[in-house]
Amino acid sequence: MLVLTRRANQSIMIGHDIVVTVLEVRGDQVRLGIKAPRSVDVHREEVFASLQQANQAAAKSPKELANAPLPEVPAPADR
């Protein structure tokens, strides 16, 4: 792992188009600003992990999904 020291308002470059800037340091919290191209998703790690897990649990081949029962849809009156 690469370890760098930065102060508030200083940045690091990842590749040639991702910029991570330290905006503020207060106690044990650091506020970061991230500029990245559209093809790069930026998530908090724990949120990414939960989305990844949920997507992997949901994904199956359409053939397999065809065998799984669909939940009952509420009647329009209940919506």
Add this chain to the structure above:
Amino acid sequence: MIDTDLTPDTELVEIHFAAGLPGFPNARTYALAPWGSDDSPFMMMSAVDDVDVGFVVVTPWVFYPDYEFELDASTAERLGVIDPEDVVVVCVVTLADRAEDATVNLLGPIVINRATREACQAVLPSSGYEVRAPLARAA
């Protein structure tokens, strides 16, 4: 107010995720098609280049009429949406052996730009919405 219709005149729509989906970084293009009976709110979102990857998705408001969120500026910018009317929202369903055990991901809705078909899985970290919200109504 977000319009939930997905271009009703088109049976099959291809959408493109510039960043893929968390857990599926390589599949970028998905086909969306109606799923289930005629007036079903469910759709199949299947990876165009991978026959093994499909997601059942649903219009969230059918099950959660009060579902709402604010699209953050960076997501809106990435998708190039200016007007809420440009946006289509679906949520990923996890089906189970028993219909009543199915869940829906309300934390990470899939947001689609209706005009460009650019899509991404947004995330609503401070919304309190669950990744596995039940789809069956408690009796």
